[in-house]
Amino acid sequence: MRTLFAATLAISLTATPLAAGAPRYDSAAKIAYMQDMSSGAVLYDKGGSTRMPPASMAKMMTAHVAFRLIQQGKLKLNQKFVVKPETWEKWHGPKAGSTMFLSPNEQVSVDDLLHGIVTLSGNDACVVLAEGIAGTEEAFTDLMNAEAARLGMKDSHFGTSNGWPDEGRTYVTARDLVTLSRSTIEETPDLYKRFYSVRSFTWGQTMGGSAIRQDNRNPILGRIAGADGLKTGHTEEAGYGFAGSAIQNGRRLVMVVAGLDSFNGRIEESVRFMDWGFKAWRAMPLFRKGATVEQAEVQLGWAGTVPLVAPRDLAVTLPAASSGAVSVRVVYDGPIKAPIAKGQEIARLVVSTRDAGEQVMPLVAGEAVSEAGFFGRFWNGLKNFLG
Numbered sequence: 001m002r003t004l005f006a007a008t009l010a011i012s013l014t015a016t017p018l019a020a021g022a023p024r025y026d027s028a029a030k031i032a033y034m035q036d037m038s039s040g041a042v043l044y045d046k047g048g049s050t051r052m053p054p055a056s057m058a059k060m061m062t063a064h065v066a067f068r069l070i071q072q073g074k075l076k077l078n079q080k081f082v083v084k085p086e087t088w089e090k091w092h093g094p095k096a097g098s099t100m101f102l103s104p105n106e107q108v109s110v111d112d113l114l115h116g117i118v119t120l121s122g123n124d125a126c127v128v129l130a131e132g133i134a135g136t137e138e139a140f141t142d143l144m145n146a147e148a149a150r151l152g153m154k155d156s157h158f159g160t161s162n163g164w165p166d167e168g169r170t171y172v173t174a175r176d177l178v179t180l181s182r183s184t185i186e187e188t189p190d191l192y193k194r195f196y197s198v199r200s201f202t203w204g205q206t207m208g209g210s211a212i213r214q215d216n217r218n219p220i221l222g223r224i225a226g227a228d229g230l231k232t233g234h235t236e237e238a239g240y241g242f243a244g245s246a247i248q249n250g251r252r253l254v255m256v257v258a259g260l261d262s263f264n265g266r267i268e269e270s271v272r273f274m275d276w277g278f279k280a281w282r283a284m285p286l287f288r289k290g291a292t293v294e295q296a297e298v299q300l301g302w303a304g305t306v307p308l309v310a311p312r313d314l315a316v317t318l319p320a321a322s323s324g325a326v327s328v329r330v331v332y333d334g335p336i337k338a339p340i341a342k343g344q345e346i347a348r349l350v351v352s353t354r355d356a357g358e359q360v361m362p363l364v365a366g367e368a369v370s371e372a373g374f375f376g377r378f379w380n381g382l383k384n385f386l387g
Helices: 055-071 085-090 110-118 123-134 137-151 174-187 189-196 263-279 374-386
Strands: 003-008 031-036 042-046 080-082 107-109 200-205 211-215 227-235 239-248 251-260 281-287 292-299 305-309 314-319 327-334 345-353 357-365
Touching (some): 031 174, 055 123, 055 174, 080 110, 080 123, 085 123, 107 110, 110 200, 174 189, 174 239, 189 227, 239 263, 292 327
Antiparallel strands (some): 003 327, 031 042, 031 251, 200 211, 227 239, 239 251, 292 305, 327 345
């Protein structure tokens, strides 16, 4: 029978009681959610679990699926897909919303289509990429929903590749969009960097033959230091929304706002919200990357214990105006059965604070532990018996 082990660490970060409550904020958005990726702390939650139409923020999942396929070697950036005439017919002109200005029978690389999706929010680019990857847009949405299930996005479903209104079949939550954002940033960092912070992209021509240059609508690019993503969205049904991320001094925040009334209102609220996240909260360092935090018991391994190591610099998020002691404990389901790979996530560091709730961070195995044979198990059992 396996047991959930919890060890309270004998570390004192400070002896001063917390002096301030959680920073107050009043969002102008109907839905607003923010998480500190460095600690896992949720800094603000206004309707974060409410289902809503994502509009073009659904394109984040389209890009994420493509990024994963590229990372797995199943899709190449220089691979080209043809714009089907029927796809062009449906997704061009004012009635089709945002566009990359693709042309019928044009051959377009995956690299350019991804710029068309991320930077230009092209509805046409999404469908061309979806059809190129899976044959049909419907088949591609199956990939989107499978990925949502893998990521634990329990309150999200995708019926289109571009977020076009579909009578409610496509829905997400702000919390799930933060999960998606975090996964893209952490699992495919090079592709995230390549596509999400591009300020403008040029594709297509006007009737007069001039190149069409469009700017990225991201409202925090150039307005918040360290801003590098992600995606806006707008339909009559959804209002104006934005999922964004920025990093300052090694601390990354991810935010979502939705249901705003205007384009300019989205800019103002997105900038104000992200600025609040960085200024009203601070990071208190806990463990440096590679530091051994605790030892975990091992079952059926050549070693009886395995060091639990910080996979990155770990910090707790606290209100900027506060100082105080926090409760820190290690939790794992154990004894942990061998074999164990070095770097495998096998435990959690749970940090409790008065003003920011519980913050949960991963701990990994500091070394590999192979499965012991009969004599190895006998020797470990004898050592345990002898004390």
